Amino acid sequence: MRKLYAIPLGLAATGAATFGYASVVERNWFHLRRFDVPVLPPGRPPVKILHISDAHLTPGRKRLIRWVRSLEELEPDLVVNTGDTLSHRDAIGPFLDALGPLLDRPGVFVYGSNDLYSPVFKNPARYLWRTSKSDYKKRRREPDLPYRELGSSLQAAGWLDLNNRIGRLKVGELDIEFGGIDDSHINRDRYDKIAGPVDPQADVHLGVMHSPEPRNMDRFAADGYDLLLAGHTHGGQVCVPFFGALATNCGIDRPRVKGLHKHRGSWLHVSAGLGTSPTAPVRFCCPPEASLLTLVPRQ
Ligand SMILES: [Fe+2]
Numbered sequence: 001m002r003k004l005y006a007i008p009l010g011l012a013a014t015g016a017a018t019f020g021y022a023s024v025v026e027r028n029w030f031h032l033r034r035f036d037v038p039v040l041p042p043g044r045p046p047v048k049i050l051h052i053s054d055a056h057l058t059p060g061r062k063r064l065i066r067w068v069r070s071l072e073e074l075e076p077d078l079v080v081n082t083g084d085t086l087s088h089r090d091a092i093g094p095f096l097d098a099l100g101p102l103l104d105r106p107g108v109f110v111y112g113s114n115d116l117y118s119p120v121f122k123n124p125a126r127y128l129w130r131t132s133k134s135d136y137k138k139r140r141r142e143p144d145l146p147y148r149e150l151g152s153s154l155q156a157a158g159w160l161d162l163n164n165r166i167g168r169l170k171v172g173e174l175d176i177e178f179g180g181i182d183d184s185h186i187n188r189d190r191y192d193k194i195a196g197p198v199d200p201q202a203d204v205h206l207g208v209m210h211s212p213e214p215r216n217m218d219r220f221a222a223d224g225y226d227l228l229l230a231g232h233t234h235g236g237q238v239c240v241p242f243f244g245a246l247a248t249n250c251g252i253d254r255p256r257v258k259g260l261h262k263h264r265g266s267w268l269h270v271s272a273g274l275g276t277s278p279t280a281p282v283r284f285c286c287p288p289e290a291s292l293l294t295l296v297p298r299q
Pocket residue numbers: 054056084112114232233234273
């Protein structure tokens with residue numbers, strides 16, 4: 001009789017321990033990833049970009065807020081936020097607190113679907129057979145999160161809104177041209193509004209989007225953007241040891257679900273993000289992250 005219960009009890013205990021690790025330990029085990037990206041004209045000094053994404057912030061995520069605030073120590077020259085910042089209508093104040101002095105630095109942002117729509121419970125395993133794109137078509141009509149207020153707050157600090165817009169910033173001595181699009185996951189991307197070759201007078205050209213959708217990445221690359229920045233995938237969020245992500249939740253391939261890669265003639269950096277939706281509060285073999293991308297001269 002004892003043996004009869006031993007196996008299910010053992011499995012239940014292992015499952016509970018794994019869930020505890022994924023939800024309490026790894027979900028708060030923040031990592032900083034560093035990459036050098038050779039996109040600058042020869043002879044230019046390095047420029048540091050802090051890439052943050054997918055905070056999915058709720059006011060109670062104090063450890064996430066403290067960790068983001070500590071990133072000011074990196075003294076980045078530019079901050080790029082690729083969306084899914086909110087998961088609660090009262091999260092704007094805590095997010096601005098998290099940025100703290102980073103807000104005084106040059107910055108740019110785009111929205112993700114979760115900045116517009118509050119989280120609803122879904123079966124987390126559904127990502128294995130389809131993306132969450134259809135959830136928005138079926139259930140959602142009007143945005144119910146204060147994404148416009150988020151945008152206004154960031155713009156008030158001098159950050160550029162790149163949702164279907166071109167932008168330009170002088171960062172140190174570097175003239176940076178930006179092209180950005182709103183979230184393709186909810187069909188708000190309008191690449192036609194920014195389409196066209198990059199300005200050769202600018203020193204470097206950055207393409208910014210939430211979801212790394214290949215049809216948009218192709219257009220950024222064809223227009224001459226040097227580096228594309230995206231989030232959305234959460235790096236797979238729940239990964240299998242020695243295998244990696246099971247799904248990407250968009251059109252990008254699994255090997256490029258996070259990290260620095262090439263896309264045609266451009267570099268591509270996909271952030272695995274800082275947070276998780278409150279309805280799926282676990283990470284496994286895919287810790288939350290921010291990235292410090294150091295732009296260096298081309299070889
Ligand atoms: Fe996200």
